[in-house]
Amino acid sequence: MRSVTEMKNLLGIIGSPRKMGNCELMVKEIAAAVPGSPKLRMVRLVEKDIRPCKACYRCLVGDCPHQDDFSGVLRAIIEADAVIVAAPAYLRGTHSCIQRFLDRGLQAYRHVDALYGKPAVAVATAGVEDGEGSALLGVEFFIRQLGLSLKGRAVVRATFPGDAIVLAEGRSAAHRLAAALVSPGDYTPEGVSCPECKGTYFEFRGMTAIYCLSCGGVGSFSVDGGKVDLMIAPPAHSWRKKEDMASHGKWLIGQREEFLRQRERRKDAVKPYLGGEFI
Numbered sequence: 697m698r699s700v701t702e703m704k705n706l707l708g709i710i711g712s713p714r715k716m717g718n719c720e721l722m723v724k725e726i727a728a729a730v731p732g733s734p735k736l737r738m739v740r741l742v743e744k745d746i747r748p749c750k751a752c753y754r755c756l757v758g759d760c761p762h763q764d765d766f767s768g769v770l771r772a773i774i775e776a777d778a779v780i781v782a783a784p785a786y787l788r789g790t791h792s793c794i795q796r797f798l799d800r801g802l803q804a805y806r807h808v809d810a811l812y813g814k815p816a817v818a819v820a821t822a823g824v825e826d827g828e829g830s831a832l833l834g835v836e837f838f839i840r841q842l843g844l845s846l847k848g849r850a851v852v853r854a855t856f857p858g859d860a861i862v863l864a865e866g867r868s869a870a871h872r873l874a875a876a877l878v879s880p881g882d883y884t885p886e887g888v889s890c891p892e893c894k895g896t897y898f899e900f901r902g903m904t905a906i907y908c909l910s911c912g913g914v915g916s917f918s919v920d921g922g923k924v925d926l927m928i929a930p931p932a933h934s935w936r937k938k939e940d941m942a943s944h945g946k947w948l949i950g951q952r953e954e955f956l957r958q959r960e961r962r963k964d965a966v967k968p969y970l971g972g973e974f975i
């Protein structure tokens with residue numbers, strides 16, 4: 697676990713195209729409230745050249761074929777003591793620059809030691825009451841899938857640019873998240889959460905089964921006297937512990953090798969589907 701005294705460098709990842717927009721203001725407000733006045737560096741993801749993942753899996757064993765800004769941003773995350781990630785809700789999802797960066801995230805498996813457990817907080821800004829949809833979940837995925845430790849999160853209602861800090865709700869969320877960033881304990885959300893990963897996003901499968909979107913655990917739930925109980929088994933592929941993340945990386949390398957062994961046979965199987973009209 698990283699201690700407060702180590703927190704000298706913060707990285708703010710801004711997932712909005714808007715300069716001095718609500719995400720940027722939240723990042724600055726949170727950073728300013730972190731004890732010890734750490735230095736804040738920021739990155740506006742939309743301004744970076746982050747090309748789409750080619751799905752070649754080469755990054756698991758060597759260098760990514762893309763020569764773009766991804767590795768510079770990943771390096772900045774590795775060098776920071778803690779990370780603040782803020783993105784707006786767009787059409788009920790997270791701004792695409794967050795997922796576009798995360799799509800390249802198999803490269804994180806080569807940096808598990810440097811990334812795992814690094815404190816991070818998640819912010820989604822949303823202009824409409826209850827309009828955030830899966831925006832915060834997308835930011836949480838960014839943090840969890842890179843192996844960072846989610847220490848706190850907030851949806852901040854912010855309709856006009858500036859609302860995030862003009863309205864008291866945003867300012868108090870920023871102060872809460874700044875304190876969470878330096879707190880030694882694990883983050884536990886209020887209310888019902890996954891016993892495996894503390895995630896709070898679920899899919900009901902039929903009348904009794906439940907699936908945790910955050911960790912992929914499947915289980916059952918019961919409601920008794922207004923109390924909701926979740927029983928969720930650890931997923932086959934977990935990211936929760938450092939050794940889980942490292943072993944998933946190794947499993948992926950094994951899958952790549954297996955695919956390479958089968959490649960010629962598979963080419964024959966898909967040959968009848970070659971061609972077609974594309975726009």
Ligand SMILES: Cc1cc2nc3c(=O)[nH]c(=O)nc-3n(C[C@H](O)[C@H](O)[C@H](O)COP(=O)(O)O)c2cc1C
Pocket residue numbers: 712713714716717718719720783784785786787788789821822823824825826827828829853854855856857858
């Ligand atoms: C293209 C677009 C789509 C949006 N979609 C949503 C939405 O689905 N739900 C919502 O609550 N707000 C939506 N908003 C509003 C933004 O999430 C909100 O204004 C946010 O505070 C913007 O943060 P920023 O200033 O950092 O860009 C949308 C804004 C834009 C420009």
